Amino acid sequence: MTGSNAEYESYALLSQEEREPFGFEDEGNPSGAKHARVSRSSANGHRAWLPWVLALLLVVAATDAVTLLYISRIMDTVYADLSTDELEFANPYHGLDALYRSGTIESSKIDPIQNIPRVVAQVFPGRPKELAPVGEHDLFNKAFGTLSPHEKHLQVSPDVHTIAQFRALDFGMEECSLVIQLPGNGDHIESKEPFLFHPLSVFEVFRPDAPKPLDVRKLSYSTRPPRKEKIATVTPRAGEETPITRFPCAWGTLHTFEVACGSTSDCLVDIWSSQNTTYGIYMYQHQTV
Numbered sequence: 475m476t477g478s479n480a481e482y483e484s485y486a487l488l489s490q491e492e493r494e495p496f497g498f499e500d501e502g503n504p505s506g507a508k509h510a511r512v513s514r515s516s517a518n519g520h521r522a523w524l525p526w527v528l529a530l531l532l533v534v535a536a537t538d539a540v541t542l543l544y545i546s547r548i549m550d551t552v553y554a555d556l557s558t559d560e561l562e563f564a565n566p567y568h569g570l571d572a573l574y575r576s577g578t579i580e581s582s583k584i585d586p587i588q589n590i591p592r593v594v595a596q597v598f599p600g601r602p603k604e605l606a607p608v609g610e611h612d613l614f615n616k617a618f619g620t621l622s623p624h625e626k627h628l629q630v631s632p633d634v635h636t637i638a639q640f641r642a643l644d645f646g647m648e649e650c651s652l653v654i655q656l657p658g659n660g661d662h663i664e665s666k667e668p669f670l671f672h673p674l675s676v677f678e679v680f681r682p683d684a685p686k687p688l689d690v691r692k693l694s695y696s697t698r699p700p701r702k703e704k705i706a707t708v709t710p711r712a713g714e715e716t717p718i719t720r721f722p723c724a725w726g727t728l729h730t731f732e733v734a735c736g737s738t739s740d741c742l743v744d745i746w747s748s749q750n751t752t753y754g755i756y757m758y759q760h761q762t763v
Contacts, residue, residue, distance in 0.1 A: 628754030658713025665746035675741030
């Protein structure tokens with residue numbers, strides 16, 4: 475056996491992987507061996523690029539995450555739905571107080587001004603987490619969209635309390651009286667809702683601790699302002715205006731009241747006011763200058 479034959483026989487006993495360092499091709503299938511080497515070279519090239527591809531993906535993902543966080547911060551700050559409750563109520567009567575105190579002018583006689591509550595809402599002791607109804611009489615018009623009638627609802631029963639909030643606005647009309655007015659038998663009621671009333675009803679009226687405007691969208695029996703004091707017990711009469719209390723009301727101040735059944739009364743009142751008829755709970759502002 476020649477040296478070359480012996481070398482070849484030794485090489486033939488090697489596996490394909492063991493043959494490669496010697497630089498020989500498989501004589502039985504030289505093209506297959508060459509193709510295998512090219513495939514492995516290509517695979518090695520792909521593996522060399524893989525870390526760079528992963529690094530690029532990580533950079534893109536990190537950039538997206540930072541961008542989303544930045545957009546979220548902008549939405550929470552620049553475009554946040556901030557409440558106006560903390561804003562100062564601007565004084566449109568600047569200087570009038572000093573003018574009237576000077577005694578150089580005499581004020582005109584002004585009749586009491588009727589003040590309709592800015593918020594009237596019902597809460598339910600038996601369902602403390604249920605939110606107050608909103609937009610019960612809203613209607614949709616194709617030409618104008620959603621229309622909200624200027625209507626207020628006074629409803630009180632053992633299962634329902636009514637919370638009303640007013641803002642005193644007029645300068646020099648800074649003494650207020652709170653009243654309940656109910657229609658009589660012959661009075662016209664514009665609302666489609668029936669007037670319900672138990673003539674022996676006794677109501678208790680409380681003043682909650684509510685220095686800020688109420689948000690009806692979040693108002694329920696469990697979230698209503700805590701009661702500060704009980705101010706009156708009243709027995710309204712149909713067809714009459716029943717006074718509840720009288721109190722100072724500087725312009726711009728908020729005044730909130732809660733009406734509930736008396737502790738021993740099976741009371742009931744349910745009445746809607748309209749643009750042209752004022753029933754339910756409201757207040758008068760009386761002249762003070």
